[in-house]
Amino acid sequence: PPLSKLRRELDAAHAAPGGTGVYPDVDAATEELRSTLEELAPLANQMENYYAAGAYTADGYTQADEMTARFLPLYDRFISAYDRLDAIVTDHYKEMRLAQIDAMHNDGRENAATFLELRAKARELVRMLRSGGHDPEATEAKIREINTLIEKLPAGTGYLVTYKDGINSLVAAVRAYNAGPPDPNKLGNVVEEFNRLAATGNNVDVNALDAKK
Numbered sequence: 001p002p003l004s005k006l007r008r009e010l011d012a013a014h015a016a017p018g019g020t021g022v023y024p025d026v027d028a029a030t031e032e033l034r035s036t037l038e039e040l041a042p043l044a045n046q047m048e049n050y051y052a053a054g055a056y057t058a059d060g061y062t063q064a065d066e067m068t069a070r071f072l073p074l075y076d077r078f079i080s081a082y083d084r085l086d087a088i089v090t091d092h093y094k095e096m097r098l099a100q101i102d103a104m105h106n107d108g109r110e111n112a113a114t115f116l117e118l119r120a121k122a123r124e125l126v127r128m129l130r131s132g133g134h135d136p137e138a139t140e141a142k143i144r145e146i147n148t149l150i151e152k153l154p155a156g157t158g159y160l161v162t163y164k165d166g167i168n169s170l171v172a173a174v175r176a177y178n179a180g181p182p183d184p185n186k187l188g189n190v191v192e193e194f195n196r197l198a199a200t201g202n203n204v205d206v207n208a209l210d211a212k213k
Contacts, residue, residue, distance in 0.1 A: 007038070010030060026089060033078070036077045037078065097120055110152075117149055124142060126190060150167060160209070170190070173192075174190055
C-alpha cells in the first residue's frame with residue numbers, strides 16, 4: 001500500500017484546524033497509526049529502492065532478510081492500528097448519520113430519511129462481505145431490509161432512478177458472490193458496484209425528495 005502517501009495525509013489532517021480534539025478516541029487511534037507509519041513508511045521505501053536497484057544481487061539477499069524481519073511485525077502493527085481507527089471512525093459516522101436521520105423524521109422529511117437509511121444499509125451489506133464473513137442468509141436478510149426501504153421512496157427521476165438501478169446491480173453482485181465459495185474477483189465486483197453506487201448517491205438532491213410544505 002502507498003504508506004508514505006497515507007502518512008502525509010494523516011499528518012496534514014492532524015495539522016489542519018479542527019483536525020484534533022473532537023473525538024479523543026479518534027485522536028488516540030490516529031496517533032497510534034501515525035506512530036507506526038513513522039517507522040514503517042521509510043522502511044517500505046528503503047525496501048522498494050533496494051529491489052529496484054537490484055542490490056540483492058550484490059549481497060545475496062542479506063539486507064533483504066534483515067529488512068523483512070523488521071517489516072513484518074511493523075506491518076502487523078499497521079494493520080491492527082488501521083483497522084482500529086477505521087472501526088472507531090465508522091462508529092462515529094453511524095452516530096452522526098443516525099442523528100441526521102432522526103432529525104429528518106422529526107421534520108417530516110420521510111423520503112430524505114429513508115434515502116439516508118438506504119445508503120447506510122448498502123454500506124452495511126458490503127461491510128458484511130469485506131469483513132471476511134460468508135453468510136448468504138444474513139446478506140439476504142440485509143437485502144430484504146434494503147428492498148423495503150426502496151419501496152418507500154418515490155418513483156423519482158434522474159439520479160434517484162440511477163441510484164435505484166445501482167442498488168439492483170449491487171444486489172446482483174452480492175448474490176453472485178454468495179453463489180459459490182468466496183472469490184476475491186467476485187468480491188472486487190461487489191466493491192466496484194458499491195463505489196459506483198456511492199458516487200451516484202452523492203449526486204442525489206436529498207432536499208428535493210420531499211414535497212415542499
